[in-house]
Amino acid sequence: MRKKPRIGVIGGSKPNKKALELAYKTGKLIAEKGAILVCGGLGGVMEAVSRGVKDAGGISIGILPWDKLDVCNQYIDIPIVTNVGYMRNALVVLNSHSAIAIDGSYGTLSEIAYGMIYGKKVFGLETWDVPGVNHMQNPEEAVDLAYKEALNVVGGKPQG
Amino acid sequence: MRKKPRIGVIGGSKPNKKALELAYKTGKLIAEKGAILVCGGLGGVMEAVSRGVKDAGGISIGILPWDKLDVCNQYIDIPIVTNVGYMRNALVVLNSHSAIAIDGSYGTLSEIAYGMIYGKKVFGLETWDVPGVNHMQNPEEAVDLAYKEALNVVGGKPQG
Amino acid sequence: MRKKPRIGVIGGSKPNKKALELAYKTGKLIAEKGAILVCGGLGGVMEAVSRGVKDAGGISIGILPWDKLDVCNQYIDIPIVTNVGYMRNALVVLNSHSAIAIDGSYGTLSEIAYGMIYGKKVFGLETWDVPGVNHMQNPEEAVDLAYKEALNVVGGKPQG
Amino acid sequence: MRKKPRIGVIGGSKPNKKALELAYKTGKLIAEKGAILVCGGLGGVMEAVSRGVKDAGGISIGILPWDKLDVCNQYIDIPIVTNVGYMRNALVVLNSHSAIAIDGSYGTLSEIAYGMIYGKKVFGLETWDVPGVNHMQNPEEAVDLAYKEALNVVGGKPQG
Numbered sequence: 001m002r003k004k005p006r007i008g009v010i011g012g013s014k015p016n017k018k019a020l021e022l023a024y025k026t027g028k029l030i031a032e033k034g035a036i037l038v039c040g041g042l043g044g045v046m047e048a049v050s051r052g053v054k055d056a057g058g059i060s061i062g063i064l065p066w067d068k069l070d071v072c073n074q075y076i077d078i079p080i081v082t083n084v085g086y087m088r089n090a091l092v093v094l095n096s097h098s099a100i101a102i103d104g105s106y107g108t109l110s111e112i113a114y115g116m117i118y119g120k121k122v123f124g125l126e127t128w129d130v131p132g133v134n135h136m137q138n139p140e141e142a143v144d145l146a147y148k149e150a151l152n153v154v155g156g157k158p159q160g
Numbered sequence: 161m162r163k164k165p166r167i168g169v170i171g172g173s174k175p176n177k178k179a180l181e182l183a184y185k186t187g188k189l190i191a192e193k194g195a196i197l198v199c200g201g202l203g204g205v206m207e208a209v210s211r212g213v214k215d216a217g218g219i220s221i222g223i224l225p226w227d228k229l230d231v232c233n234q235y236i237d238i239p240i241v242t243n244v245g246y247m248r249n250a251l252v253v254l255n256s257h258s259a260i261a262i263d264g265s266y267g268t269l270s271e272i273a274y275g276m277i278y279g280k281k282v283f284g285l286e287t288w289d290v291p292g293v294n295h296m297q298n299p300e301e302a303v304d305l306a307y308k309e310a311l312n313v314v315g316g317k318p319q320g
Numbered sequence: 321m322r323k324k325p326r327i328g329v330i331g332g333s334k335p336n337k338k339a340l341e342l343a344y345k346t347g348k349l350i351a352e353k354g355a356i357l358v359c360g361g362l363g364g365v366m367e368a369v370s371r372g373v374k375d376a377g378g379i380s381i382g383i384l385p386w387d388k389l390d391v392c393n394q395y396i397d398i399p400i401v402t403n404v405g406y407m408r409n410a411l412v413v414l415n416s417h418s419a420i421a422i423d424g425s426y427g428t429l430s431e432i433a434y435g436m437i438y439g440k441k442v443f444g445l446e447t448w449d450v451p452g453v454n455h456m457q458n459p460e461e462a463v464d465l466a467y468k469e470a471l472n473v474v475g476g477k478p479q480g
Numbered sequence: 481m482r483k484k485p486r487i488g489v490i491g492g493s494k495p496n497k498k499a500l501e502l503a504y505k506t507g508k509l510i511a512e513k514g515a516i517l518v519c520g521g522l523g524g525v526m527e528a529v530s531r532g533v534k535d536a537g538g539i540s541i542g543i544l545p546w547d548k549l550d551v552c553n554q555y556i557d558i559p560i561v562t563n564v565g566y567m568r569n570a571l572v573v574l575n576s577h578s579a580i581a582i583d584g585s586y587g588t589l590s591e592i593a594y595g596m597i598y599g600k601k602v603f604g605l606e607t608w609d610v611p612g613v614n615h616m617q618n619p620e621e622a623v624d625l626a627y628k629e630a631l632n633v634v635g636g637k638p639q640g
Contacts, residue, residue, distance in 0.1 A: 404564075404567070405570075406570060406594065406597050406598075407564070407567045407570045407571075410565075410566060410567045410570075410590075411567075426593045426594075426596040426597045426612075427593070427597060429589070429592075429593040429596075429610070430570075430590050430593035430594060430597065432589075433586045433587070433589040433590035433593060434566065434586075434590060436586040436589075437566050437586045437587060437590065438566070450589070452586075
């Protein structure tokens with residue numbers, strides 16, 4: 001499990017209906033690729049993408065802002081507590097090999113910025129128009145490219 | 161000193177000449193108001209604004225990314241080490257009552273995002289065009305409004 | 321996996337031979353119980369306990385001090401980067417439902433202290449004699465009690 | 481102010497009367513030496529030592545666990561928020577050149593451990609009996625040695 005590509009999905013806790021559908025579809029595709037999802041572990045885009053992963057039999061890591069292991073959305077397999085509040089946004093990105101940003105407010109903007117700071121490729125679906133974000137047409141394209149990048153970072157074929 | 165308004169100045173480590181001049185002028189004005197400067201403590205905009213503060217007899221706090229108290233620009237009065245790397249960007253904002261963004265790259269973008277997340281007013285000089293940033297014409301206007309906001313947050317007249 | 325009891329194992333990076341044997345045995349027993357290991361992810365006691373977990377087919381989470389996902393001992397299944405240096409000691413404990421301390425130096429002492437601060441039960445094998453640590457005779461006793469406590473914290477029977 | 485020696489004082493929030501007296505006296509002596517106090521900024525030993533510093537005209541830095549700049553004891557001159565909860569214990573030590581431990585519970589134990597981890601000299605007054613702590617007879621002796629060590633770390637004579 002250690003060498004599997006990890007794709008971070010970042011996005012807001014109060015998305016519109018379209019963003020939720022994009023997130024759910026993105027989650028399903030991540031799991032079908034065999035990648036691990038890393039996200040913030042809470043509601044909105046985070047919950048929809050985790051649900052997509054769960055429905056496709058995948059694994060999701062939730063990087064939580066507080067110190068409560070049992071307070072996260074119900075689809076998270078591996079909750080991780082950080083107790084650093086919104087600074088955990090940086091850790092969502094840092095624990096991923098590449099990232100997909102969906103919709104989102106200022107939390108997502110901070111995560112996009114950290115993606116650039118830490119040198120992670122960020123693919124966007126209806127999100128902030130920030131230089132460096134690779135805007136995608138649909139979840140298929142986003143997951144395809146994010147997976148290839150993550151695989152490249154991990155350094156070869158994924159291993160169990 | 162504890163109740164003095166604190167103005168955070170965020171900006172990049174590789175600014176152009178104009179940004180350096182804006183930063184230096186901003187620092188002088190912050191000190192002349194009697195406010196305390198909070199910044200990231202390193203080079204570029206951070207160094208120029210700290211130098212401006214120093215030249216006007218003010219006080220500057222530098223929130224550093226590493227664990228070395230003695231590695232910061234020479235104009236910082238109170239270096240603070242955090243050892244959390246770029247996550248310290250959040251702490252620059254959190255230790256300020258209001259903020260001024262000057263020029264800047266992705267680090268500055270993360271700080272603007274944290275400003276919005278934490279509910280701090282952010283005033284901008286030739287910086288990222290992000291919704292919520294109040295773009296200013298010059299350092300005088302920026303410091304004037306940032307100082308009023310900081311004073312408002314502190315809750316009244318500044319005290320020694 | 322989310323509701324499985326998590327047992328943290330804390331211990332030094334330069335243990336003697338006896339401590340390594342205790343750690344390996346402890347890891348095997350944790351995996352045989354079906355609990356998840358949480359540790360610091362590096363060498364010494366951390367590596368020995370992770371190896372024990374791996375040999376018994378279990379799962380281990382490594383909470384790492386830096387930002388490099390691929391720098392940890394080879395038996396870690398789920399590396400998590402924190403980039404907060406030795407402050408990650410607190411996060412090893414916070415991500416566990418109970419903890420076992422084996423041997424160890426000041427890092428382990430800090431983790432024992434955080435166990436008490438955060439209200440986690442800590443069981444000890446040849447470790448610091450600090451009030452609050454429940455000293456055990458052998459790995460069997462330590463894992464048995466740490467597992468019962470973790471199960472109690474999780475709140476019932478473990479679930480997949 | 482930047483090159484002044486900094487002495488960290490660590491101790492519990494619920495000390496007995498004797499510890500409060502030791503802390504107050506320690507604070508006075510730190511200020512009289514011209515050193516800066518670094519502490520956790522809250523009650524008990526932290527408040528008593530800050531009060532001692534204030535009464536002798538010195539300066540104190542309070543490293544706070546939360547994100548509220550205005551919630552600290554009334555004698556703190558420079559509150560710093562970290563928002564990392566009890567992990568801030570590490571930062572109290574890291575922002576000091578040497579440390580004095582007075583009385584204290586597990587929080588103080590974690591700070592003593594971090595003192596050893598980070599290579600800071602720790603002087604003790606009626607505190608945990610941990611190897612590496614230099615136990616002192618009285619505040620005079622503790623401040624004298626802590627000041628000399630801090631001066632040595634700073635590297636020469638203190639500067640404004």
